[in-house]
Amino acid sequence: MPKNIPSYDLSTVLEGPDPAPLLALNFGFARARVLSAALELGVFTELARAPRTSAALAGALRCDGEAVRRLLDALTELGLVRGDDASGREVTELSRAHLVEGGPGFLGEHFAEVLAQWDSWGGLADLVRSGRRGGDLGDPGARGLHRGMFGGAFALAARVAT
Structure with a gap:
């Protein structure tokens, strides 16, 4: 061998x-x-x-x-x-x-929102090592105010709710 x-x-x-x-x-x-x-x-x-x-x-x-x-x-x-x-x-x-x-x-806008986080997730191990709080999610007041942000969750939640 x-x-x-x-x-x-x-x-x-x-x-x-x-x-x-x-x-x-x-x-x-x-x-x-x-x-x-x-x-x-x-x-x-x-x-x-x-x-x-x-x-x-x-x-x-x-x-x-x-x-x-x-x-x-x-x-x-x-x-x-x-x-x-x-x-x-x-x-x-x-x-x-x-x-x-x-x-x-x-759900295209939702997928685009998630994929925009691609690079941030690449640093997860470093965040775990350091204990730093990571990621810039932007202005908290503006989060979730566009259709794509929670579009994916609605399709799942509606089935559970009914």
């Missing part, structure tokens, strides 16, 4: 806890960035107008066709888009309800 490759007792690996939830958690940043890019580009809104291939969508968005295809593949894997380039891509029910601009349940 090569020196740099660790050896495993296969029974330990197969009988131990499944690391899949940890791997999914660790890669969560990529899912958030896929969603963010799709919202920024208007992918869901365009696909809600009419299903289309990645090439047609790329033309409408003025983006690179191959890059749009890869983004659509990722969105399909996340369950936010369905279809393929042969039949055309379309939004799922979940995406139509919450990711299409102008819809009553649109």
Whole structure:
């Protein structure tokens, strides 16, 4: 066996806890960035107008066709888009309800608000080490006064309340 490759007792690996939830958690940043890019580009809104291939969508968005295809593949894997380039891509029910601009349940502003905190969260370990209070959340009187701030919480709270 090569020196740099660790050896495993296969029974330990197969009988131990499944690391899949940890791997999914660790890669969560990529899912958030896929969603963010799709919202920024208007992918869901365009696909809600009419299903289309990645090439047609790329033309409408003025983006690179191959890059749009890869983004659509990722969105399909996340369950936010369905279809393929042969039949055309379309939004799922979940995406139509919450990711299409102008819809009553649109959460894009909420996601943008959360993603704006991206860099601040990168310093969490330093804050824990130092005990410093971190983050500039702006003027307390202005927090939560725009639609995006609590939009995500409403969709959850309304279900609980009813």
